Each structure stands twice: as structure tokens, then as C-alpha cells.
Amino acid sequence: MLYTLTLNPAIDLFIDLNELLPKKVNRSNYDDYQENGKGVNVSRILHRLGIENTALGFIAGFTGNFIKDKLEESGIKTNFIEVDGITRVNVFLNAETEYKIVNKGPLIPEEKKIELLNQLNLLQSGDYLFVCGSLPRGIDVSIYEEIIKICKNNNVKLILDTSSKEVLEYLHHGVYLIKPNDEELADFFNIKHSLSEEEIEIYAKKLIEMGCEKILVSRGEYGAIYFDKNHTVAVTAPKGVVINTACSGDTLLGTFIGKSYLGETIEMALAYASASASSTAFTEGITNFENVPELLKQVKIIKNI
Ligand SMILES: O=P(O)(O)OC[C@@]1(O)O[C@H](CO)[C@@H](O)[C@@H]1O
Numbered sequence: 386m387l388y389t390l391t392l393n394p395a396i397d398l399f400i401d402l403n404e405l406l407p408k409k410v411n412r413s414n415y416d417d418y419q420e421n422g423k424g425v426n427v428s429r430i431l432h433r434l435g436i437e438n439t440a441l442g443f444i445a446g447f448t449g450n451f452i453k454d455k456l457e458e459s460g461i462k463t464n465f466i467e468v469d470g471i472t473r474v475n476v477f478l479n480a481e482t483e484y485k486i487v488n489k490g491p492l493i494p495e496e497k498k499i500e501l502l503n504q505l506n507l508l509q510s511g512d513y514l515f516v517c518g519s520l521p522r523g524i525d526v527s528i529y530e531e532i533i534k535i536c537k538n539n540n541v542k543l544i545l546d547t548s549s550k551e552v553l554e555y556l557h558h559g560v561y562l563i564k565p566n567d568e569e570l571a572d573f574f575n576i577k578h579s580l581s582e583e584e585i586e587i588y589a590k591k592l593i594e595m596g597c598e599k600i601l602v603s604r605g606e607y608g609a610i611y612f613d614k615n616h617t618v619a620v621t622a623p624k625g626v627v628i629n630t631a632c633s634g635d636t637l638l639g640t641f642i643g644k645s646y647l648g649e650t651i652e653m654a655l656a657y658a659s660a661s662a663s664s665t666a667f668t669e670g671i672t673n674f675e676n677v678p679e680l681l682k683q684v685k686i687i688k689n690i
Contacts, residue, residue: 386437386438386439386508386509386512386513387431387436387437387438387439387512387513387514387515387646388438388439388440388441388508388512388513388514388515389424389425389427389428389431389438389439389440389441389442389514389515389517390424390441390442390501390505390514390515390516390517390532391422391423391424391425391440391441391442391517391518392442392443392493392516392518392519392520392521392524392528393422393442393443393473393490393518393519393520393521394420394421394422394424394425394442394443394444394449394452394472394473394490394518395421395422395472395473395474395475395487395488395490396418396419396420396421396448396451396452396472396473396474396475397418397419397421397474397475397476397477397631397632397670398416398417398418398474398475398476398477399415399416399417399418399419399477399478399479399629399669399670400413400415400416400476400477400478400479400480401413401414401415401416401478401479401480401669402414402478402479402480403480403481404480404481405478405480405481405484411480415669417669417670418451418474419455419670419671420451420452420455420456421452421475421632422442422452422517422518423517423518423546423634423635424440424441424442424515424516424517424518425440425442425452425456426517426632426635426636426639426671427515427517427635427638427639427642428440428456428461428639429456429459429461429639429671430635430636430639430640430643430661430671430672431639431642431643432459432460432461433671433672433673433674434639434640434643434644434647434674435647436643436646436647437462438461438462439461439462439463439464440456440461440462440463440464440465441463441464441465441466441501441504441505442465442466443465443466443467443468443472443491443493443497443501443521444465444466444467444468444472445467445468445469445470445471445472445490445491446469446470446471446472446491447471448471448472448473448474449465449467449471449472451472452465452472453465464504466497466500466501466504468491468492468493468494468497469491469492470490470491470492471491472490472491473487473488473489473490473491474488475487475488477629477631479628479629483627483629483630485631487519489521489522490521490522491521491522492521492522492523493521493522493523493524494523495523498523498524498528502528502531502532502535505532505535505536506535506539508535508536508539508541509539509541510539510540510541511540511541511542512539512541512542513541513542513544513561513642513646514532514536514541514542514543514544515544515546515638515639515642516529516532516543516544516545516546516547517544517545517546517547517635517638518546518547519547519548520549526549526551526552529545529547529549529551529552529555530554530555530558533555533556533558533559533560534558536560536561537558537559542561542562543560543561543562544561544562544563544564544638544642545560545562545563545564546563546564546565546634546635546638547563548565548569548572550569550572550573553573553592553595556592556595556596556597557595557596558596559596559598560596560597560598561597561598561599562597562598562599562600562601562642563592563597563599563600563601564600564601564602564603564634564637564638565600565602565603566602566603566604566605566634567579567580567585567602567603567604567605567607570585570588570589570592570602571584571588573588573592574588574591576588582610582619585602585604585610586610586612586617589602589610589612590612593612593613593614598613598614599611599612599613600612600613601637601638601641603633603634603637603638603662604622605622605630605633606622606624607621607622608620608621608622608659608684609622609637609641609655609658609659609662611641611651611655616651616688617688618651618652618655618686618687618688619686619687619688620652620655620656620658620659620684620685620686620687621659621683621684621685621687622659622662622663622684623659623660623663623680623681623683623684624683625663625666625667625680626667627666627667628666628667628668628669629666629668629669630666632665632670632671633662633663633665633666634662635671636658636661636662636664636665636671636672637658637659637661637662638658640654640657640658640661640662641654641655641658644657644658652686652688655686656681656684656686657677657681659684660677660678660680660681660683660684661674661677661680663680664676664677664680
């Protein structure tokens with residue numbers, strides 16, 4: 386079974402405007418509310434690939450219920466823990482350029498954190514757990530060590546998408562896959578400039594030495610690179626008109642793992658994931674995969690770069 390854990394889910398409010406002017410009433414052309422947060426996005430992608438999965442995490446108030454209801458209406462199982470407060474609404478605005486406003490979300494009490502860890506302890510050998518997105522208030526980075534240890538003890542394949550560099554201290558327990566983007570990878574190692582392909586390889590290989598089995602580096606318009614002990618595979622990204630880049634990284638990750646789970650080779654899973662991530666960038670929400678076969682024609686696969 387596959388599980389996604391979104392500790393701090395969100396409704397994403399997408400707004401399209403011709404322009405955004407200060408001190409004016411800016412009327413939108415289009416607005417859309419979607420159930421999101423990084424793990425929720427992965428759940429939706431897996432579901433669209435026909436892979437059954439359960440969404441876990443903390444939800445609060447009417448916004449939290451919206452996320453739960455939307456997921457369940459679409460056929461995705463949920464087992465969220467309810468907390469007081471209101472699940473955040475993040476705003477993604479397209480007006481000549483992109484604006485992204487990401488809020489804090491509710492405070493998680495200690496007893497709810499313990500409830501979550503007990504829930505994770507019930508996962509079975511061979512299960513997959515995606516842990517994606519930022520930490521809500523009340524939860525500190527040490528939760529990653531607790532989750533990594535639970536997964537190790539229960540033989541659960543842990544897939545991490547986090548920008549918290551403290552997680553590096555816990556990798557020695559063993560992690561199945563980590564997905565930084567190129568900026569996060571640089572930040573993990575306190576590098577202030579954009580990483581070259583050679584540097585991406587150097588730092589990804591350091592993550593392998595530190596205890597990660599597989600590394601997936603998302604690179605936006607430059608595609609993605611996958612590393613494990615025996616393989617290095619890079620793919621390019623298709624070109625198109627970008628509407629909204631939010632959720633592209635989640636699409637890449639969900640599609641890559643999903644396609645691999647369904648038996649695709651690393652190369653094909655990665656190429657399809659890159660086309661899907663671009664498809665998400667070229668639409669308001671996440672891809673429905675319709676234009677992916679066409680976009681896939683533009684993707685180049687480069688092995689052992
Ligand atoms: O604050 P986090 O958890 O890092 O990011 C949350 C978020 O910006 O990430 C997703 C896109 O990746 C959006 O759906 C969501 O609003």
C-alpha cells in the first residue's frame with residue numbers, strides 16, 4: 386500500500402489576473418480552489434495513474450474538511466488527524482508574472498503528533514510512505530528522525546520531500562529516496578550559487594554516502610536527474626507556456642515513483658515524470674495526463690551523464 390503524509394496540507398487558491406495593481410480593486414479573470422499540500426498532490430497524481438493510496442496528515446476546520454471531502458469524492462482514501470484551527474489557504478497568482486503566498490497553518494499539539502507516530506507504526510513491510518512539504522507549527526525537525534526510524538524498523542520505503550536541511554543528520558538510519566530541487570540540494574550543503582550539473586552529481590552522491598538509496602533532483606525547466614549507486618539518468622523538460630509552476634515537483638515525484646511502482650524502467654518513468662511535471666506547469670492545477678504523450682516526444686533521456 387502507498388501512503389502520503391502531508392503534515393501541513395493546504396487549499397491552493399489559483400487566481401488569474403491581467404495585472405496586479407497596488408491600492409486598486411483587482412478583479413480576477415479566473416479563480417479555482419483545490420485540495421493541495423505536497424503529499425496531497427502526490428496522492429492525487431498516484432490516483433490519476435490508477436494507484437490506490439491513502440492520504441495522511443493533520444487537517445483543521447472547514448478548509449481541512451474541504452481537502453478530506455474532495456479527496457474522498459475522487460476516490461482517494463484518507464486517514465487524517467483532526468486538530469483545532471484552520472488548515473491554511475495558499476495563494477498562487479498569475480498576473481504577468483507568478484506570485485506565491487504560502488501561509489503557516491494550524492498549531493499541532495504534542496498528543497496529536499504522538500497519535501500520528503502511532504498511526505505510522507501500523508504501516509506494513511513493503512509499504513511506501515511519502516513525507517512531503519513543510520512542518521506545521523508545533524512540530525520540529527526531529528519528527529523526521531522518528532519517522533525515518535519507524536520506516537526502517539517496519540521495512541517501509543520512505544520517500545522524503547523536504548527543504549529542512551536538518552534531515553541530513555538522520556539519513557544514516559537509511560532512507561529509500563529523497564527529492565530535493567536543485568536549490569534545496571545547494572542549501573543542504575550551504576552552497577550559495579546555482580549548482581552546475583557536475584556539482585549536482587557530487588552533492589547527490591554525498592546524499593547516497595550519507596544513507597539515501599535513491600536521489601531525484603528536480604530542476605524545473607531543465608528537467609530532472611536521478612541517481613542511485615548504479616545509475617545516473619538525466620531527462621530534459623518539454624517547452625511550453627507556463628501558467629503555474631506550483632505542484633510540478635510533486636507531479637514529478639508522484640509520477641516517477643508511481644510509474645516505477647507500475648513496472649516502468651528508471652529511464653521511462655523519469656521521462657514520463659518530466660513530461661507530466663511540465664504538463665502541470667502548463668495548467669492551473671495538476672495534470673490530468675492528457676497532453677503527456679505529446680509532451681513526452683520532446684523529452685531527451687541522457688544516461689550516465
Ligand atoms: O509549505 P510547503 O508545504 O512547503 O508547500 C505547500 C505548497 O506550496 O506546496 C505545493 C506545491 O508543491 C502546494 O500545493 C502547496 O500550497
